Amino acid sequence: MSEKQHLYLVDGSAYIFRAYHRLPPLTNPTGIPVGAVYGYTTMLWKLATDLDTAVGPTHLAVILDKSSQSFRNDIYPEYKANRPPPPEDLIPQFPLIRDATRAFSLACIEEEGLEADDLIASYARSAASRGWDVTIVSSDKDLMQLVGDRDGDTGAIDMLDTMKNSRIGMAEVEEKFGVLPSLVGDVLALMGDSVDNIPGVYGVGPKTATKLIQEHGSLTGALDAAAAMKTSKLKERLLEHRAMAELSRVLVTLKEDCDLPIPIEDFALDGVPPEPLTEFLQTHGFTSLLRRLDSGRGSPGRANDLNPAKQVHAAAGTNSDAEGGSRQQLPELPAIDRSAYVCVQDMDMLRQWIGRAMALRVVAIDTETSALDAMQADLVGISLGLGANDACYIPFAHGGHDLLSDTPQQVDREEALAALKPLLESDAVIKVGQNIKYDLNILARYGAKVSPVDDTMVISFDLDAGRSMDGIGGGHGMDELSQRHLGHTTLTFKDICGSGKKLIPFGQVPLDRATEYAAEDADVTWRLYQHLKPRLAIEGGTRVYERVDRPLIEVVAGMEREGVKVDRASLAKLSEGFAVEISKLEQDIHALAGREFTIGSPKQLGDVLFDTLGYKGGRKGKSGQYSTDQAILEKLADQGAPIANKVLEYRQLSKLKSTYTDALQAAINPRTGRVHTSYSLVGAQTGRLSSTDPNLQNIPIRTAIGRQIRESFVAELGNVLLAADYSQIELRLAAHMADVPTLKEAFAEGQDIHARTAQEMFGTVDRDTRAQAKTINFAILYGISRWGLAGRLGVEADEAQAMIDTYFQRFPGIQRYIVTTLESVRERGYSETLFGRKTWFPRINSKNPNERQGSERAAINAPIQGTSADIIKRAMVRMLPALRDEGLGNVRMLLQVHDELVFELPEGDVEAAKPVIEAVMAGAALPAVELDVPLGIEIGSGPSWGAAH
DNA sequence: AAGGTCACG
């Protein structure tokens, strides 16, 4: 009996792109970039060491793309036409990929005129037809068409995503596409693919495509059925784009009958460590792999009988070591093992965990709650992480309320919290969380003042803001970080609790499942901390994290818990008034249009304005839809279109009503009677905060009618609101950072900066020139382009260019700032604020001009906007202690709006508080940075936020 | 789920 054969086909080309984006830009000892090669090598290593496992390969080949041209280009010249060329530092790595493959003595297949996908398909079918199992190492959705279970004498075909460490079988394909693999091609043909430039049917995405194929059984079925559908956009598009869909079907079809250049038998793995490997690893400085080879541990092609927990690297490689270049060498931790997690169900065991945490001085924590809103949710359990796979979950409130008999054994919540409190509040133990602000707020409501804390999400932000690590995203959420840094796919909340209608509260989750999920979160947080915290010191992130963002966490948590009072009655009255006005306007607009339509639909409105009523205006954008935004409507109004003003008014009132007067009433917390926003510390790439649920950073102020909403933000009886804002902080920072003598002098003398700009530029100051100067000043901050400025000023591009030239001439330093900033970002990949906060710009050297220029503008702005964010954050951190020192312990800090802080305080404290607040804000850069310009502060107070301005 | 629009700094 011959043993079971299992062929692995590695989609090498796809892999190296992903490895390139995921790994830091390492170089080998001779300076050639090898980041992607390193990723590829470790992947091959891992696959080859699986030789003796049940699902491991007996045969393996790597398939590469030889050229970008294939038979598909003959059918459709646009195929893959919009694909940008590979990044420059990836190009020299392609030949090295072949070297790496050869070093492992593995087969490497590439054929002129054939895409890797077609070769993979042909090899896979051929092997499966002989009864071999096949695993395709790729995550390409086109290849999912091939997946299938064993069927009689035909072997199974599945896929393996080595980055996500997940298998893709029939079930996964069905989950993704909603159809069997044999119909995946039909779905792909309908939805198209922007990466490969496969057209599909315009307007049909994955959801619609799946639905159509499910309903009609096939692409042809769906297209044939279109004629009988009831009138809709979809029907129209299916009929119109039928040919494109059919063409797409051909393009996504894999060619399964290619000649096989090397017979499959030749792919056999023989278990002997290949000779050329050592040399290859040495040449490229892959020292940790060399060590593994030397010590005989898991050498490729050989059985790996070692407990992975014992595979520990020597710490800290040299700088010439490719792996040590930008990342510290870390001990390799054992793989996540959820079965190791402990459910703590009695006080004795809880005390043991607390004792160990106290001794370790670092504990990862995570709270599980009944809802997302930290101001309303009930605590149902806490998990602790003390080490890799050393994590527990402590449930307090699990079990059905209706089935008392089913309630599992748990510790009493009050008793448990009383036992945990000394740990949570101990100065000697760092509590690490992923977004620990949330846990801080929950636990504060149960009487625990958690401190000191560290936050893996914030650390990730301070290291990697703006970095898109693997094309999937550059976010800082736990699931993403786990994937990126640990290569581990976490259980998601959705996995455990479901979503939509089937969502169950966490307290209803059975304890075994709850323990897996909750303890894993603590485990992953602990592991991420091991990864990320050391990077701060190595990569220069310590100052901004320790001095700005880390201390800010509890300050912001406090502001969120304070909330702000809004006057429900006055909001309700505004809503009512708006409703009356809105319905009047609706009638007027319908009358002017001559028919009823949905004014809130830009599409319908565009048709009415430009088709029905025949006003002049342009089409716009990919959707082929008329644009109807404010600027267009204002132009129409100037042309004498009465309907335009009505629509503008309608839009304004609808916006105010739905987004503010209605929504804010709904946001009042029934327990506290106040509105509690949630600030994100990682929301804006520049380092600014952002505010959600509700967003209190975009409350109207620019129009009189909107300002009424600010009047509804009020103080408690006997108190007032005080608003303090930095005046022109970004321009002041630009003057300092670009070292512009004229601007610095103007700020030092307290001049009107836009007027001074007008004087310098035009030699005269009036309303017009001042307004123009103001526009230009902003244009500078945002990264100028002559077309952009021309559009704003309503002048020709060359006139705008002349203004820019004058500006650069009158304010020398600005141009130098722009040039040097861009040079530095192009070279290093990131910009930096005066306090060392980095923002990464991975597209700064893009070949796509739009992408590149967009990055350039953002990169010019980021140091300025980011420094401003650093400064107000430093002020926030110092504010309450400074006030307390002056006996002003009753002042509460409520809101931050980028350059403004809002406080609530007893009326009698206002005069004493003002100078303290002003001093803290004005001096917030010190002592780290001494600015050449003063920071001006404007302060006002009154019964409402509106009145405080 | 995406695009358009608009509120803020």
Add this chain to the structure above:
DNA sequence: GACGTACGTGACCTTG
């Protein structure tokens, strides 16, 4: 020669 053109956000609405 066209593209789309100022930086950073979040919420709501309509439509597919």
